[in-house]
Structures are given as C-alpha cells and as structure tokens.
Amino acid sequence: MSATPPASTPPASTPPASTVSAPGPTAPGPGHMRRVATASFIGTAIEFYDYYIYGTAAALVLNEAFFPELSRTAGTLATLSTFAIGFAARPLGAAVFGHFGDRVGRKGVLVVSLLMMGLSTGLIGLLPGYATLGVWAPVLLVLLRVVQGLGLGGEWGGAALLAVEHAPQKKRGLYAAAPQMGSPVGYFAATVTFLVMSSVLDDGAFQSWGWRIPFLLSFVLVAVGLVIRLKIAESPAFAKVTARRETAKAPLAEAFRKHPKEMLLGAGMITVVYVMFYTAATYCMTYTTKTLDIPKNDMLALTLVAVAVLGAATFFVARWSDRVGRRKLIIAGAAFGVVWGAVLFPLLDTRNYFLIAVALSGALLCMGIIYGPAGAYLPELFATRVRYSGAGFSYNLGGVLGGAAAPLTVTALAESYRPAVGGWFMSAMALLSLVCIIALPETRERDLDRV
Secondary structure: OOOHHHHHHHHHHOHHHHHHOOHHHHOOOHHHHHHHHHHHHHHHHHHHHHHHHHHHHHHHOHHHHHOOOOOHHHHHHHHHHHHHHHHHHHHHHHHHHHHHHHHOOHHHHHHHHHHHHHHHHHHHHHOOOHHHHOOHHHHHHHHHHHHHHHHHHHHHHHHHHHHHOOOOHHHHHHHHHHHHHHHHHHHHHHHHHHHHHHHHOOHHHHHHHHOHHHHHHHHHHHHHHHHHHOOOOOOHHHHHHHHOOOOOOOHHHHHHHHOHHHHHHHHHHHHHHHHHHHHHHHHHHHHHHHHOOOOHHHHHHHHHHHHHHHHHHHHHHHHHHHHHOOHHHHHHHHHHHHHHHHHHHHHHOOOOHHHHHHHHHHHHHHHHHHHHHHHHHHHHOOOHHHHHHHHHHHHHHHHHHHHHHHHHHHHHHHHHOOHHHHHHHHHHHHHHHHHHHHOOOOOOOOOHHHO
8 A cells, every 4th residue: 555656656757758748838828929920931931932033033034034045935835844843843842851850850941941942042143144154044043943942842841830830729720821921921022022123124124134133132031031940949749759759760651651641632632722823923924914915013013912812811711710620611712713713814814904903813812712721731631740741742742733734734725725725724723622622621620649
C-alpha cells in the first residue's frame, strides 16, 4: 500500500510528457498569434508579389525583351512557356522543402524559400535582354524562373502550416487566411507598381528599363520578410512530433502511401484556383491589350478592382469556414467557376469597362471563395509528420495543372478557334475541381494531432 504513491508520482511530474502537452503551445495568446499571422502573411505577400510581377511583365513586355524575333502570338506563347516552367518546378520545390520541413522544422525552410524567391526575382530585373545577350538571355530567364518556382514550391505549404499549427482549433480558418491574403495583397502591390511605372514613363522608357524596377524592389522586400520570419518560433504541432521522435524518414513517400486520396484529390480541388487566377491575370491581360486594343494602364486599373474582390472574398470566406465548414464553401466556389468560365470572354469582348471589371472580378471571386478556406483545408487533410510534404506537394501539383497548363491551353484555343472556347476549357477545369472536392471529407472539427 505504501508503495502506491511513489508509483503514481513519476508520470504526473515527468518533464518530457508535460513539455509535449503543455497548454502554452496549444493555447497561444493573442499577441503571439498576431506575430505568427504577420510572419505567414508578409512572407507570402512578398513571394506572391515576386511571382505576379513576372506574370504581369510576361503579358506586357517580356516577349519583346527576350523573344523579339518571334511573331506576336509565338512570342506570347514563348513568354507564357517561361511562366509555365516556373510552375513545373514548384512540385519539386514542394518535395524538397517539404522533406526538410517535416524532418527539421517549418521555420528554417521558410527562410530559405524566401531567399530563393526574392533573389531570383531581383536578378531578373538585372538580366540583359536579347539585344545584348542573344540566345543566352531567354536561357538565363528560364533558369531564374526555375529557381523562382523552387522557392515558391516550398513557400505556401510552410506559411499555411505556420498559421494552422499555431491556431486554436475553432479559429484555424481565420488564421489560415493570413498566408492566403498574401496572394491578393502581393498581386495588388505588383499591379500598382506596374501601373505607376507605366504611367510616369513613356512607352519607350517602360519597354527599355521601366519594367525592371518592380523586379529590383524585390531585393528590399525580401530583406523585410527575412527579418520578420526569423523572429517566429517553431510550430507547436511539429514540436510535439520532434519531442516524441516521430518525424518521418521519407515524408513525401509516406504521404503518398498513407494519404493517396488526399494528395490527388486535393491537387484536383485546388486546380480551379490557378485556372481562374492565371487566366484572368496573365492571358486576359494579353488578350485585352493586344487583341482588343485596350490601353494597358486602363487594364491595370480594372485589374485592381478585381484584386480587391479577391482579397475580400479570401478573408471573409476563410473566416466563415470556421462556422459552416470548409468543404461546402469550396463546392460552391467550384460550381460558380463552372458557370463563370463560359461567360468570361463574352464579357471581355464587349470592350465595356464596367463589364470587363465584372468579368475579371467574377473569375477572382471564384478563386477567393475556394482559396480562402483552402489555407486550412489542405493542411487539415494530412498527419503532422507528413503535413508539409502532403499539403505543399498537393497544392503545387494543382499549380502545374491549373497555373502552367491553363494559360497556354486557353491561349492556344483562343488563337486556333475563338476566345469563348478557352472559357469553356476553364469551365471544364472547374468541373474537375468540383468532382474532386465532393469526394473529399469535411475537416473543420479535426484534431491536427490525430489525423
């Protein structure tokens, strides 16, 4: 009888066990969560700024700077191909960064991904054009795009996990909105920067050197993001896995083995986000300025309206998903995309500025309805020990299908047949995403430690 108290005492006072399950990490204070949200937001805003200035430049100027000997259509396709190459590199980046993110930690790899993305973007601003380097100019452009893609491939998964794994269960959608808001804010900043440069410079100066300024600003922005990210602690969910020595030896392989449905259907679900965004942001900019002869400054201004819609939809739908669930909202967004793909180009063809703003806003509204909840939804599909690899690879595989293939396919269909056919392709991709999300479960109530 006297031996009973000593036998029960050690488990109650063992430091390792209490450290793993301490309430601090699982119930962070509001000040801590604000720092986490800021770190996840600022990094993705900078990285998406980097990515979007390339998309805008690809639509407006890069074909003349790097592919001047090609026809207008061929030059546009060549430029969009360099855009697609960046997406093709993203799953590889997700695999590499996801491996170390699940093995070593989320924080360190996010710092490396930020540096890769920001420095390669700044170097594009310094890269001489075809007139100076000849064929080496597009070759080096492609190499820098690959580095960009590798960096962004590791960015989203880590930023989303940084927010989701720190957040209280009932507010994961809200805090996961922070990295998701990096997309519209980064795109807004990229569009404003190009609009300012295009407004203050004549066409000759803009084509010659003005387009480089937004790229060079990336050197400054990446320094700001680096300082903020270095101040954030490792996520509590990963700290638990490390303390228990349960990290996966081959996270991506284990994710495919244990979560094959989530990996493939998650990629299909997110595809429509890329289709809507990069068609509206890249090809529609080329189509309206080059084919419909709408001034580029007017189109940049109309795009800002659509980006504001994207930002509002992303935040409010992400927040709403904590109350009603992620899945039903994503289903609604994909169904809306099926309809909007068919009406996008007829609205653009009116050349009416109000209807053009409606067309672009509708496409980005569809994106925001899905993209907002997806910040929490994709990480919630995977176990902690493979979450970085699983969520990141799934997200970026969808990027290859939607971001790399869609602008090229829409361009080819529009040039070979008529623009509306490209819109039908967008509707078909939205239907694919709708089928995928219907086959996936709701995740709002999941315990991240027990997936």
